[in-house]
Amino acid sequence: MTGGGETATVRVALANRSYDIVIGDDLLANAGTYLAPLLTRPRVVIVSDETVAGLYLAPLRASLEANGIRNDAIIVPPGEGSKNFAQLQSLLDRLLDLRIERQDTILALGGGVVGDLAGFAAAILRRGVDFIQLPTTLLAQVDSSVGGKTAINAAQGKNLIGAFYQPRLVLADITALASLPERELRAGYGEVVKYGLIDDFSFFEWLEEHGGAVLSGDREALGHAVAVSCRAKAAIVARDERESGDRALLNLGHTFAHALEAEAGYDGRLLHGEAVAVGLSMAFDLSSRMELCSRQETERLRRHLVAMGLPTGVEQIGLPGLTPEVMLHHMRQDKKVTDGRLTFVLARGIGRAFVERDVAEDTVMAMLAAALTTHPAEQI
Ligand code: NAD
Numbered sequence: 001m002t003g004g005g006e007t008a009t010v011r012v013a014l015a016n017r018s019y020d021i022v023i024g025d026d027l028l029a030n031a032g033t034y035l036a037p038l039l040t041r042p043r044v045v046i047v048s049d050e051t052v053a054g055l056y057l058a059p060l061r062a063s064l065e066a067n068g069i070r071n072d073a074i075i076v077p078p079g080e081g082s083k084n085f086a087q088l089q090s091l092l093d094r095l096l097d098l099r100i101e102r103q104d105t106i107l108a109l110g111g112g113v114v115g116d117l118a119g120f121a122a123a124i125l126r127r128g129v130d131f132i133q134l135p136t137t138l139l140a141q142v143d144s145s146v147g148g149k150t151a152i153n154a155a156q157g158k159n160l161i162g163a164f165y166q167p168r169l170v171l172a173d174i175t176a177l178a179s180l181p182e183r184e185l186r187a188g189y190g191e192v193v194k195y196g197l198i199d200d201f202s203f204f205e206w207l208e209e210h211g212g213a214v215l216s217g218d219r220e221a222l223g224h225a226v227a228v229s230c231r232a233k234a235a236i237v238a239r240d241e242r243e244s245g246d247r248a249l250l251n252l253g254h255t256f257a258h259a260l261e262a263e264a265g266y267d268g269r270l271l272h273g274e275a276v277a278v279g280l281s282m283a284f285d286l287s288s289r290m291e292l293c294s295r296q297e298t299e300r301l302r303r304h305l306v307a308m309g310l311p312t313g314v315e316q317i318g319l320p321g322l323t324p325e326v327m328l329h330h331m332r333q334d335k336k337v338t339d340g341r342l343t344f345v346l347a348r349g350i351g352r353a354f355v356e357r358d359v360a361e362d363t364v365m366a367m368l369a370a371a372l373t374t375h376p377a378e379q380i
C-alpha cells in the first residue's frame with residue numbers, strides 16, 4: 001500500500017440512530033480514542049475471526065487499554081460457514097458467560113461475516129446492546145458494515161434470519177486492507193462497482209480508469225473508492241432504512257448472487273463479492289434482453305469486470321451443473337419476493353438502476369437458460 005491519506009467522515013443520518021463512518025489510516029491502532037466518548041461505560045467485547053484476530057487484535061486491545069476501556073475477545077472461525085445458528089448460539093453463550101450487560105458494547109472486528117454475526121448477536125442479546133463496526137475487508141468497508149443489516153444464513157438461503165440494527169460507529173481502517181488476500185480485495189471490488197452502476201456513472205468512469213490502482217492497494221485510490229461508496233450507501237440508507245423502497249437498489253445483482261451462493265453451499269468455494277460480480281452481469285443481461293438497456297452497456301460492464309479479474313459467468317465459478325430451474329428455486333427465497341413474485345433491480349444503463357416488480361418469469365428463464373449454457377461473451 002502506498003502513501004498516507006486524509007481521514008474522511010461520512011454521516012449516516014437516521015435521527016437518534018445516526019452515526020459516523022470514519023475512513024482513514026491506522027484507525028484500529030487508535031480505536032480507543034474514537035470509542036471512548038461514545039461508550040455508555042468503558043467495557044467492550046471484541047468479536048473477531050481467527051485470521052483477523054491474529055493480525056489486529058493486539059493493537060486494538062492496546063489502544064482500548066490505553067484509553068481505559070476494559071475488553072474481552074471472542075474468536076470465531078473465519079469464513080461464511082460461521083454465519084449459522086451454531087456459531088450464533090455459541091457466541092451468545094460466551095457473551096452471556098462474560099456477563100455482557102446493556103450498557104456494554106460489542107465490537108465487530110473483521111469482514112462482513114463477523115460484522116453480520118456479531119451485529120445480529122448485539123441486536124438480540126438482552127434485547128439489544130450497542131455495537132461498533134471495525135471492518136477489515138474492502139467489502140465490509142464499502143457495504144456490510146454500513147446500514148445496519150445483520151444476519152445469519154439458513155439452509156433455505158442467504159441472510160434469511162436477521163435484524164435491522166444500526167452500529168454506533170464504523171471505523172474503516174484503510175491500512176488494514178494491506179494484509180487482505182488479493183482474491184478478497186477483488187471480491188470486495190464487486191460491491192464497489194455496484195455503486196457506479198446504481199446511480200453514479202461518473203464513479204463508474206473513474207473506476208474504469210483507477211480500478212487497477214484500487215486493486216493494487218494504492219492508498220489514495222482505495223480511500224476514494226471507500227469514501228464514495230460509503231457516501232452512496234449512507235444516502236440510500238438515510239432515505240429508506242428498512243428497505244421499503246430505494247434501499248432495494250443496493251441489491252443490484254444480489255437476487256442472482258444469493259442464489260449462486262445458496263447453490264455453492266457457503267463452503268468458501270464462491271466468495272460473496274464474486275457471486276455479486278456474476279449477479280451484476282446477469283442483471284444487466286436481463287435488462288438488455290428486456291430492451292431496457294443497450295447491449296453495449298452490458299458489454300462495457302462485463303469488460304470492466306473482466307479487466308478487474310472478476311467472474312461474469314457461472315462457468316467461471318465452479319457451478320457447472322446448475323440449471324435455470326434450480327436457480328429459480330433459490331431465487332424464490334429472495335427477501336424481496338412479495339406474494340410469490342420476484343422483484344428485480346434492473347438498469348436503463350450504467351448509473352440508471354431501478355426496482356422492477358413485474359418481470360415475466362419466461363424472460364428470466366430465457367436469460368438463465370442462455371447464461372447457464374453459454375459463455376457471457378457468446379451471449380452478446
Ligand atoms: P469475510 O468476513 O469472510 O472475510 C473474508 C476473509 O478475509 C476471511 O477469511 C477473513 O478472515 C479475512 N480477512 C478479513 N480481513 C482481513 C485483513 N485485513 N487481512 C487479512 N485477512 C482478512 O468476507 P467479506 O467479504 O468481508 O464479507 C462477506 C459477507 O458479508 C457475506 O456473508 C455477505 O452476505 C455479507 N454482506 C453483508 C452486507 C450487509 O449489508 N450486512 C452487505 C454485503 C455483504
Ligand code: GLY
Nearest residue numbers: 147149247250251
Ligand atoms: N447490502 C445491501 C443493503 O445493505 O441493503
